[in-house]
Amino acid sequence: MKRLVPTAEMTLGPFFPREFAAGANDLAAGAQGEPIEITGRVVQADGRGLDNLVLEIWQADAEGRFDNPAFCGWGRAATDADGVYFFKTIKPGATQGRAPHINFLILYSGLMRQLQTVMYLDDSSDPVLENLKERSGRLVATRLVATREGANRYRFDIRLRGEGETPFFDD
């Protein structure tokens, strides 16, 4: 069978509609599992936080399943003027040889293609993480103090380029 060539990706540009990113960052509502919050700051090479950058996440449910009809493991957030994003979700379960993790996809002006990375909730053994060797620590989120509501909060900062750059994947 003739294989078609995937369309070239292009930059999201600076004018992604605000309403497209609104209200899609809460995956925890009505979901079974331990609620968690994830926040972080996305910066470029000179350290500046990036405004209106889009992050999309994809994760398993609390049991490590990706096909649970009662849980949509996909969400989207846009950063504020300081480059800070926020998600509410549930803690994903371990799945088929992988430690609990959340896939991140980043879209932005000046990024010609999407960037893929992964956030880990702790430093459990994981083949994708171990392949990164000394850079692997960048993908393990920092657990912060619980919020008033009792949800565990994680911090996952992303540096697109430069010293301490986040590892990204090309699949």
Added chain:
Amino acid sequence: MAYVVPRRDARTQSEGVVEGYAQTAQRWPAQPLARRAPGPSELSGPRVSSRLKTTAADLAGRGAKRALGQLIDVRARIVDEDGAPVAGAMVEVWHCNAAGKYIHPNDSNDAPEDPNFYGAARVLADADGRVELRTIKPGAYPVPDTDGWWRPPHIHFSVWGRVWLSRLVTQMFFPGEPLNDRDYILNAVRDPEARSRCIARFMPQAGKALVYDYDLVVRGRTAAAELP
């Protein structure tokens, strides 16, 4: 049947750091991208339609009057690498008005707004992977702080394929635009054929709108198709 996402030929995709587009040198990673063997986590598919609401497919007819500009119909089709339609694919589009102005607080371009133009839509493809959008042809606009770079008319597309790695965000261009040859974004794709596929086809026909056809190929194919 298992679904796989083969690696791509880099020539058919944009380069990361692009001369003339200064922000790319601040944002594209300096380290080489890491590789991983895709598994269930990357090869499963988010049902985004349970999280995102659809809108009307008409960006030009939502005001008291029709939006200013040349009325166009864009007939897009979403297929995967086997050419199989992605039935029910979610598609987002956004673009500037006929004068080159986006409905966005970050757009500093000194061009008029059009109260009858709505610059964004989110729709679902039919069973054959098709969506049809009615809108106006977007204008060109200058990129601030550059040496005379103007963006050619283009429409932003964001689509989802069958699995997480199938996500595609791109831009659709119009045929015959002199600015296409000078655009740093379109020309960051080195392969001329891959570049030309980013330009919609004009389909002359009767009616009140100019019609353009545009195919989007998202990543992924069934594993059986990999066999010789």
